Amino acid sequence: MAEKEEKEKDLREEAREIFRKFYERSKDIQKATTETVKEITEKTLKGAQPTKEKLKEITEGIAQGIQEATTRMGGRFEGVLKSLQDLTSKASSSLKEILTGVKEGFEEVTKEERSRECVRFVTERRSITYFDPKKEVTEDLVKEIINLATTAPSGWNLQPWEVVVVMSREKKKRLMEICYNQRKVLDAGANIVIIANTKAHEEHLDRVLDSWIELGYISQRQKKKLMEDILSGWQSPEKRKRKAIRDSALFAMNIMILARMYGLETHPIEGFDEAKLKRFLGISKDRIVPMIISLGYPDQSKKLLPRAYRFSFEEIGQIV
Ligand SMILES: Cc1cc2nc3c(=O)[nH]c(=O)nc-3n(C[C@H](O)[C@H](O)[C@H](O)COP(=O)(O)O)c2cc1C
Numbered sequence: 180m181a182e183k184e185e186k187e188k189d190l191r192e193e194a195r196e197i198f199r200k201f202y203e204r205s206k207d208i209q210k211a212t213t214e215t216v217k218e219i220t221e222k223t224l225k226g227a228q229p230t231k232e233k234l235k236e237i238t239e240g241i242a243q244g245i246q247e248a249t250t251r252m253g254g255r256f257e258g259v260l261k262s263l264q265d266l267t268s269k270a271s272s273s274l275k276e277i278l279t280g281v282k283e284g285f286e287e288v289t290k291e292e293r294s295r296e297c298v299r300f301v302t303e304r305r306s307i308t309y310f311d312p313k314k315e316v317t318e319d320l321v322k323e324i325i326n327l328a329t330t331a332p333s334g335w336n337l338q339p340w341e342v343v344v345v346m347s348r349e350k351k352k353r354l355m356e357i358c359y360n361q362r363k364v365l366d367a368g369a370n371i372v373i374i375a376n377t378k379a380h381e382e383h384l385d386r387v388l389d390s391w392i393e394l395g396y397i398s399q400r401q402k403k404k405l406m407e408d409i410l411s412g413w414q415s416p417e418k419r420k421r422k423a424i425r426d427s428a429l430f431a432m433n434i435m436i437l438a439r440m441y442g443l444e445t446h447p448i449e450g451f452d453e454a455k456l457k458r459f460l461g462i463s464k465d466r467i468v469p470m471i472i473s474l475g476y477p478d479q480s481k482k483l484l485p486r487a488y489r490f491s492f493e494e495i496g497q498i499v
Pocket residue numbers: 304305306307361447448449450451469470486487
C-alpha cells in the first residue's frame with residue numbers, strides 16, 4: 180500500500196515537473212510568437228510585406244515547440260498531451276489564417292493607398308511660381324529624375340530628347356534674362372532645358388536596333404529593312420520636327436511627375452528667346468527647345484492661386 184502511495188506521489192511530482200516545463204516552454208513560444216507578430220505588423224505598416232517564409236517559420240516554430248515539450252514528457256499522459264497538441268496545432272493554424280488575412284488586408288490597403296498617391300502625383304501638380312532659393316537641389320537627384328524619365332515612350336523608341344541642366348547661379352541669371360526675366364528661373368534649384376533632336380533617326384537608330392537584336396526582337400538580317408522603313412518616316416523636316424517635339428514633351432511630363440515623388444515641384448516654361456538660348460548653351464540648329472522645366476523645392480510660405488479652369492471630357496471629348 181505504502182509502495183503504491185509512494186509511486187503515485189512520484190508520478191504526481193513528475194507530472195507537475197513536466198507541466199511546469201511545458202508551461203515554461205509555452206511561455207517561450209508565446210513570447211517568440213508575439214515578437215514575430217509585432218515585427219511583421221511593424222514591417223507591414225512600413226510597407227514591407229510579411230513573407231510566406233516568415234509565416235511558415237512561425238507556425239513551424241510553434242509546432243516544433245509542442246513537439247519538444249511532448250518528447251520531454253516521455254510519452255506519459257498521452258491523452259492530455261494529445262489534446263494539448265491538437266489544441267495548439269488548431270491555434271497555430273488559426274494564427275496562420277489570421278496572419279494571412281492581415282497580410283492580404285494590408286496588401287489591399289497598401290495597393291489602394293499607392294494608387295491614390297499616384298493619382299495625386301499627377302492631379303496635384305502645379306506650375307510653381309515660388310521656389311525656395313535657399314534649398315539646393317543636388318546634381319545626383321536631377322540625374323536620377325532624368326534617368327527615370329527616360330522610360331517615357333517614343334516612336335520606334337528613338338528617344339529624340341536631350342537636356343542641358345542649368346544650375347549655377349551665374350548661368351541661371353543669364354537664363355532668367357533669356358526667359359524674359361521670369362524670376363522662378365533664378366530661384367529654382369535647376370532648370371532643365373528640354374531639347375528635341377530632329378536628327379535622332381540618324382544618331383540613335385543604329386543603337387536602338389542593335390539593342391533589339393541583343394534582346395532577340397529582330398534578327399541581324401531584318402535590321403537593314405526595318406532601318407529603311409523607320410528612316411522613311413523621318414524624311415520630311417515637318418514630320419521630323421513633330422516627332423522630336425512630341426516625344427520630348429512626353430519625356431518632359433515624366434520629369435514633372437517624377438520630380439514630385441522626390442518632394443520637388445516644377446514649372447514648365449515656353450517664354451524664352453530661343454535664338455538667344457541656343458547661342459547661350461551652344462545648341463545646334465537641328466535641335467528645337469520645346470520648353471524649359473524649372474525645378475526646385477517650393478517656398479512653403481507662399482500660397483498658390485487656386486487651379487484655373489479645366490475643360491471636362493464633355494467639353495473636349497467624344498466617344499465614337
Ligand atoms: C509648355 C509649357 C510652357 C509654359 N510656359 C510658361 C511660361 O513661360 N511662363 C509661365 O508663367 N507659365 C508657363 N506655363 C505654365 C502654364 O501657364 C500652366 O501650366 C497653366 O496655367 C496651368 O497651371 P498649372 O500648371 O498650375 O496647372 C507653361 C506651361 C507649359 C505646359
